Amino acid sequence: MLTSQKVINAINEQVGYEFTAELQYYAIAAYFAAEALPQLSQHFFNQAEEEKGHALRFIKYVVDAGGRVEIPGIDAPKSKFKTPRDAIKLSLDQEVHVTKQINALVDLAKKENDHITINFLQWFLTEQLEEVSSMDNLLKIIERAGKDLLQADEYLARVGIRTMCEPPKNS
Numbered sequence: 001m002l003t004s005q006k007v008i009n010a011i012n013e014q015v016g017y018e019f020t021a022e023l024q025y026y027a028i029a030a031y032f033a034a035e036a037l038p039q040l041s042q043h044f045f046n047q048a049e050e051e052k053g054h055a056l057r058f059i060k061y062v063v064d065a066g067g068r069v070e071i072p073g074i075d076a077p078k079s080k081f082k083t084p085r086d087a088i089k090l091s092l093d094q095e096v097h098v099t100k101q102i103n104a105l106v107d108l109a110k111k112e113n114d115h116i117t118i119n120f121l122q123w124f125l126t127e128q129l130e131e132v133s134s135m136d137n138l139l140k141i142i143e144r145a146g147k148d149l150l151q152a153d154e155y156l157a158r159v160g161i162r163t164m165c166e167p168p169k170n171s
């Protein structure tokens with residue numbers, strides 16, 4: 001095995017966190033669909049698929065590293081929200097929490113002198129920066145729209161979630 005059992009166990013736990021995030025985003029996507037906010041709903045369906053992709057990346061890594069995949073049990077996601085803002089705030093908190101979990105995985109891999117895992121986790125660090133940033137933008141958009149949620153939904157269709165252009169490639 002290319003890594004320690006400790007690291008494999010921690011990654012198996014992370015698989016559970018990623019599937020938890022997937023289910024939470026499906027629940028939020030369904031909530032927005034029921035609220036007749038199609039762009040918000042679509043955004044969260046897409047996010048759910050991304051979380052599934054994250055879980056599968058971790059599963060593949062355990063297999064590639066010669067470990068045993070053990071998928072933990074998943075708690076039920078939250079399905080009821082007082083306001084759309086609450087659903088998005090929960091998503092932002094979840095992304096911040098997952099970032100801490102990935103940081104903790106890097107810390108563990110460093111402690112174990114496990115450079116292959118440290119290298120593997122770099123993709124997730126970059127991904128978390130993007131996910132926290134875009135969820136933070138979405139929270140700002142929804143807060144600015146106030147009660148006019150149709151405007152927020154329409155804005156998402158027209159502009160999307162990014163608030164800044166990409167820097168020039170050759171700088």
Ligand SMILES: [Fe+2]
Nearest residue numbers: 018021051054
């Ligand atoms: Fe994730």
Ligand SMILES: [Fe+2]
Nearest residue numbers: 021051095131
């Ligand atoms: Fe995420």
